[in-house]
Amino acid sequence: MNMKQHGEWIIEADITSMQTAMESGSLSSEDLVKVYLERIRQYDPRIHSILEMNPEAIEIAQALDRERKVKGSRSKLHGIPILLKDNIDTHDNMHTSAGSIALADSHAVEDSYVASRLRAAGAVLLGKTNMTE
Helix, strand or coil: CCHHHHHHHCCCCCHHHHHHHHHHCCCCHHHHHHHHHHHHHHHHHHHCCEEEECCCHHHHHHHHHHHHHHHCCCCCCCCCEEEEECCCCCCCCCCCCCCCHHHCCCCCCCCCHHHHHHHHCCCEEEEEECCCC
């Protein structure tokens, strides 16, 4: 499948079909991240639902693809891009502002329980969704 076909397929895809495609080698986590990034670039400027993207998402996906080849999948979330609400702490290059201008430059000192469990399962934390203040 090429990127255009991935973009059309992703509209109806669920996690099970994404995992099946990654296990067969017809899709990688890197491909999946790039498809979602393109869809966000294409559609989100109209709706402003994404506050911030993880600048390391592609590198994380590449590392998870390498891990899948060597060790296999960690879980059903291995390599799956996930967006988190901006009130969930992530200890990375993303902010945690909960939609507040007062917290616009706030960085978490550690992952929240949710973020740490998602990372342990192999999810790619793709970005943070917008919230009202």
